[in-house]
Amino acid sequence: MSVIRRPDEKGLEKVDADPDPIAERGTLGLSEEARQEAQRRYPVVAPLAAQELVSAADARAAAALLGVSSRSIYALVARFRASGGLMSALAPGKPSGGRGRSRMPARVDDIVTAAIYDTYLTRQKRRIVRLVEEVQLRCKKVGLVAPSAKTIRRRLETIRAEEVARRRDGPRSKSARRLTSAAGHGPISMAPLDIVQIDHTPVDLILVDEITRLPVGRPWLTVAIDVYSRCIVGFLVSFEAPSATSVGLCLAHSGVEKRAYLDGLGLDAEWPIAGVPRLLHLDNAAEFHGEALALGCQQHGIGLEYRPKGQPHFGGVIERLIGTLMGLIHDLPGTTFSNPAERGTYDSDAAAVLTLSELEHWLALAISGRYHHEVHEGIMEPPLARWKRGIAEHGDPRPVANSREYLVDFLPVVRRTIQRDGFTLDHITYYSDVLRPWIANRDRCRSFLIRRDPRDLSQIFVLEPDGRSYVTVPCRRLERPGISLFEHRQAVRTLKAGGRALVDEEVIFRTIEQQRGLVKASAKKSRAARRQLARQTPAAEPPVDRVAVMPTIENERADDQASGSPPFPMERW
Template structure:
């Protein structure tokens, strides 16, 4: 089973025979862990060679090919039969010398010329008493090595050539089973949506999506008009963790989407929304490790980037698509053809994911994602379940700290009170500041971590008759009030201003696209995907005790 380098990964699954596909699957559990190591030791290479029945040189070749392909299983498929086109006709000992010389002499940062490689091969063959191949043969042998590997070894991973040639999936960590590694990212969706009421164009929404790297199944998503934020990440994680049967039933979909549970590792980019206290504390609470892409190496995390490209390709078939760029769009009028609302796009995405994407053969793993998930569940331990979906969401909501006052807690000029606060108010001189979470989509309540640190208490707005407003509306009201010359801002004025603004926006919605988008953003009563998954239970959650919490290193305050 001697293996030579060949651009097999470029052929994808369609170009592989059943025998080649099975051989690639056989090699994957041996080669993938080696590829995850920074340096493959000779001992590990010999062990892998014994398991696979090949030489250590072939093991190194497979590892390099697997890395260069971005972790595609298809890169491990056997090449064409010996002696055929694209395969070496050199005797094995000569081929070994040529391969070693290529890696020792040519594929180094010294960037030696090919003529120097030819000289080195001739010298080594002479010492071994072997007939050296011609320069043309050596060049052909060199051409069988993937351009990605050549660029990485000669120019380094941060070079322009390496970034351009390296597969988008990069060289990230290799998952051990379902939900072992989950990647999350955001993208504007390539489509213009319309208002729920007026059916007039509103603009492009944002998509936050999570993918299970092991199975390539989509673990959860959020579609919203809000730009990416800590809340977007939290809501996407909440959707990732919970059973989606109720969600699909609520949409009227008779499909299967069994992906649910707590991921072991979250793989993220370096955007600000991935570095806040809410995400860090939520992950600490649920035992989730965080790993960020190395700076200057954007090809890391490419599994999620490929997924986004796949989803946008599906979106390009919808009316109102903007396509990927103006050149591709041409004269197509996205606004004039737009027909879908935000909720309708969410419905369409849920169907596209659970009814189509999960069932189509994925080139990276050479089988449907759902089949890979089910096989992984059968062969590995089940992912940790989420015991309480609403509690799980709260643990990822943005965090603030406030001291308790005689009338409860005041956040941004809004006072929150409940009788449950009475014992804390009575002892407020001995209480330190409280950790508070709130959902920026709905400021009608907050979640307060009790002093013992064992549970969250839901505390409503003191004036229960207040309407639900979003943080977006609240900030708009504050700006309007201060622009009107008022130095002092109180709760009554804020809510009155919000009501007035809602009326103005609704009146302007038929005239202004900006107003319609503002209306879509500020309306807090629209039921989200997470809201449909879970009914609000009593929020009880195990967290660090008060003494332990005091020892935690504080995070910088984050903006919502």
């Protein structure tokens, strides 16, 4: 180790650093002693480097653990970040230089780092010229040759832009928030499915109709990601705007094993991500505050946590994922790109070739065959490798016991009393013989909890009074075609606009048949009509069977008791 001259001038203590030079170099040139020292420093420095801002308290605590000064901790963090997370960057020794590495002597590099944090990264916002002067002064005091202004500027470039903004402008400044809205760090996940984030986005792609192959517009993507491994847990692509239904279907897709789903798409790929998450992290959109989501999570022991207001980086993991997926989609024909300026003169409608089902197929392949196998910058390893390592260390997540029931538990809810002819929802009556015991004792029964899939109103799922299972109750008129809630509401609006005060089931279905005919006839003329036609077919479904829970009613009793749960208003779907 070279001898460092330490004059006794006042003020030198604040820039004094670890007497052992802190170098960044390859492992081939490290001695066994240096390698062991790097291994000792790694578990202390790596977590600090992952933070956007290293507080003085954290630096002091780390310094105490390693037996160095706080300034040396900042220097170690800076070197570790600049190296891309290499353990060898933490080894003592003379720096070897090279692309992306510091060629300054270690002692000089420490002085530059200390001056940056003391002089430049402060709320006084001193100019770079003042920083250069401070470095020159400190180097002169200890008898070292100061680096050039160009070298100091390059050293500044290794510091994250968000850290510069936070220290110079304040953590809540617009500049800091702009830089950290997607790149910020949220709560730490300790194991697979410990934390799952869910969000929606319009897809930057124009799709075409399955039959006419004419443009129908942009779909919506709902996607869930495991924060620990960055694996995509599940997704849903649909023309329907975000709703409680899309959240529920995405969760259903997330919970179940994907082998059958991939086989159905003809994909020979691996997607082992499945299970019940411990905690869901969500933003504050209305569809994330619905009764269905709250009840489903309560049923399956899933915690709910919402993004704190004023902290957009809380959902940074899912937002970065959406950016990654949209970046891949920008290579597809028919992309709209991120904005009109980026799109330029590109004709997205004319270039569009993919249908909704084809996009779903492409996304499944992109996720299982590409995204999960590429090194993720946030965790420095492929998501699938991180998932498997987490499973080996922590065990499998809690599995979904019954995929069909899991789906039903996240469908939108409503409460209704039972009548002689069954249940009536939105002018449609549902009846089955399984309801007879409850109809006979309807005076004792209060309201029933009912769920339905808004994509198909041909059946509803009624929770038994004992709360143990659902029964499937079909539409009373079995010959009725399957219709969506979108079509149903449109028909009701049409009838009311025509002055019909009383709306009944027969008229609704007749109106829907007429509307379908008009839409098909005009599909080649109007994008809106084609989009409406696309909504008549079921949205992309999760890899679970169509729910048909019809338990056998043993020992039918005339004294079935109601659950006693208080009624609540219908949830918006």
